[in-house]
Amino acid sequence: MLIIDRLDLAFQPGLNVLTGETGAGKSILLDALGFVLGWRGRAELVRCGADQGEVLAEFDLGPDHPARAVLADAGLPVEDSLLLRRVNARDGRKTAWVNDRRCSGEVLRRLSETLVELHGQHDDRGLLNPRGHRHLLDDFAEASEALGATRAAWRARAEAARALQKAEAEFAEMRAEEDFLRHAVGELDALAPAPGEDAELDAARRRMQGAEKIRADIQRAGEALSDGAERAMGDALRWLEGVADRAEGGVDAPVAALERAMVELGEAVSGVEACLDGLRFDPGELEATEERLFAIRGLARKHNVQPDALPELAESLRGRLGRLDRGADDISALRSALNDADAAYDAAAGALTALRRDAASRLDRAVTTELAPLKMERAVFATQIAEADPGPEGRDDVVFTVATNPGAPAGPLNKIASGGELSRFLLALKVCLAEGEAGRTMIFDEIDRGVGGATADAVGRRLAQLSEGGQVLVVTHSPQVAALGAHHWQVAKSVRDDETTSTVVPLDPAAREDEIARMLAGDTVTDEARAAARALLYG
Numbered sequence: 001m002l003i004i005d006r007l008d009l010a011f012q013p014g015l016n017v018l019t020g021e022t023g024a025g026k027s028i029l030l031d032a033l034g035f036v037l038g039w040r041g042r043a044e045l046v047r048c049g050a051d052q053g054e055v056l057a058e059f060d061l062g063p064d065h066p067a068r069a070v071l072a073d074a075g076l077p078v079e080d081s082l083l084l085r086r087v088n089a090r091d092g093r094k095t096a097w098v099n100d101r102r103c104s105g106e107v108l109r110r111l112s113e114t115l116v117e118l119h120g121q122h123d124d125r126g127l128l129n130p131r132g133h134r135h136l137l138d139d140f141a142e143a144s145e146a147l148g149a150t151r152a153a154w155r156a157r158a159e160a161a162r163a164l165q166k167a168e169a170e171f172a173e174m175r176a177e178e179d180f181l182r183h184a185v186g187e188l189d190a191l192a193p194a195p196g197e198d199a200e201l202d203a204a205r206r207r208m209q210g211a212e213k214i215r216a217d218i219q220r221a222g223e224a225l226s227d228g229a230e231r232a233m234g235d236a237l238r239w240l241e242g243v244a245d246r247a248e249g250g251v252d253a254p255v256a257a258l259e260r261a262m263v264e265l266g267e268a269v270s271g272v273e274a275c276l277d278g279l280r281f282d283p284g285e286l287e288a289t290e291e292r293l294f295a296i297r298g299l300a301r302k303h304n305v306q307p308d309a310l311p312e313l314a315e316s317l318r319g320r321l322g323r324l325d326r327g328a329d330d331i332s333a334l335r336s337a338l339n340d341a342d343a344a345y346d347a348a349a350g351a352l353t354a355l356r357r358d359a360a361s362r363l364d365r366a367v368t369t370e371l372a373p374l375k376m377e378r379a380v381f382a383t384q385i386a387e388a389d390p391g392p393e394g395r396d397d398v399v400f401t402v403a404t405n406p407g408a409p410a411g412p413l414n415k416i417a418s419g420g421e422l423s424r425f426l427l428a429l430k431v432c433l434a435e436g437e438a439g440r441t442m443i444f445d446e447i448d449r450g451v452g453g454a455t456a457d458a459v460g461r462r463l464a465q466l467s468e469g470g471q472v473l474v475v476t477h478s479p480q481v482a483a484l485g486a487h488h489w490q491v492a493k494s495v496r497d498d499e500t501t502s503t504v505v506p507l508d509p510a511a512r513e514d515e516i517a518r519m520l521a522g523d524t525v526t527d528e529a530r531a532a533a534r535a536l537l538y539g
């Protein structure tokens with residue numbers, strides 16, 4: 001990428017220092033790392049003559065590393081080793097992979113927030129960004145429980161406000177149709193249609209309409225059975241029974257058959273009579289049935305529903321009318337609930353503000369303590385907390401401010417402090433805020449610029465402190481800082497066959513002594529410079 005042909009680096013736990021002459025390519029290394037992490041930065045990272053540039057970065061993830069949650073949320077494989085790969089083509093197209101799965105730059109950026117912090121004079125992603133100061137203060141205050149209570153109170157308040165707004169809108173709508181509701185409910189209650197009644201009335205109406213057409217024939221059949229058939233069969237049975245004892249069994253079978261026929265005939269007569277009874281109706285009943293049937297169907301058409309849906313409609317309209325009648329009381333109760341939610345939010349947000357103010361005082365004292373060894377004992381660091389619009393994370397704006405001299409006005413870090421002062425402020429602040437950040441790589445880009453001697457030594461010792469139990473990468477021009485590194489890398493540029501390339505090599509003790517001597521003496525390394533380098537390295 002650019003002046004790097006191929007380069008493999010394996011940074012170690014602890015403090016890793018990168019040194020080299022100006023222009024050797026140290027910033028390009030950070031650009032490459034930022035590229036694979038999805039950071040905004042240099043758009044073109046393809047070396048001249050190459051079709052594409054490619055960066056791979058591997059991170060070890062502990063069991064509780066927050067990157068695991070980001071991977072799971074993105075549907076990507078969650079493993080102990082995280083491999084990021086991003087390619088920049090000559091035409092500007094960029095493609096990214098996470099654990100060999102394609103992903104977006106947005107996923108890379110979300111992962112980078114859990115993996116790497118970059119701090120330097122021109123970094124607007126970390127401590128210099130006021131939008132993140134409240135979050136940093138909350139971490140320092142260990143305010144997760146208070147934040148959770150405030151967020152829950154905010155959600156409850158929002159739900160109470162939505163419920164009240166919905167009830168007021170419904171009440172206004174019902175008030176606008178109150179006359180209709182009362183008339184419609186009265187009309188439905190007066191008619192009181194029952195489920196399935198339409199079909200029952202229609203069947204009854206059809207039955208009564210058809211009864212007159214068939215009743216006469218059924219009645220004639222009944223008369224024929226009763227007056228003719230029954231009498232004739234009775235006479236025949238009596239005559240046969242009268243001669244049965246003299247017929248020597250010849251009429252037994254006809255007698256039995258006639259007896260059976262008489263039973264069947266009796267059932268037929270009973271059935272006809274029952275049918276006639278069923279067909280018997282009052283003409284006034286037909287009129288009443290038709291009148292109710294037409295009323296139900298007319299009301300259904302009026303409300304544009306099926307007749308069987310009228311009972312459900314009546315229940316719904318009665319419910320709306322009931323809500324209208326008790327609407328004022330309901331709204332009053334919802335207003336009271338919103339007032340209670342407001343009070344609960346005020347209490348939670350107030351407790352969070354108090355926690356933040358207490359933490360701000362402790363942070364200010366801690367940063368002041370750190371500034372003294374960095375030769376900034378006259379500077380004043382202050383965490384300003386101002387009231388903001390209420391939200392799920394309280395109602396406080398938090399800004400880290402500094403005044404570099406007594407009596408000077410305080411202002412935001414990146415507006416007040418000079419380059420060297422800003423670097424020391426950032427380092428002091430980071431030392432105070434770094435507790436509990438194990439597992440994240442911190443990068444400091446020339447944060448020691450503009451300082452030297454004992455101050456540079458103090459900077460280096462604080463960087464070493466930050467690296468305990470974690471990993472810190474420092475790009476530095478300070479020999480005092482470089483001497484305190486646990487691992488030393490040299491960035492060098494060379495020209496071969498009219499092609500410039502940059503390399504990075506780990507330094508053994510002898511080479512490290514030479515590099516620190518060069519940083520002390522410049523182009524010509526003297527014996528005095530070597531002696532000074534050994535003093536820095538070994539005390």
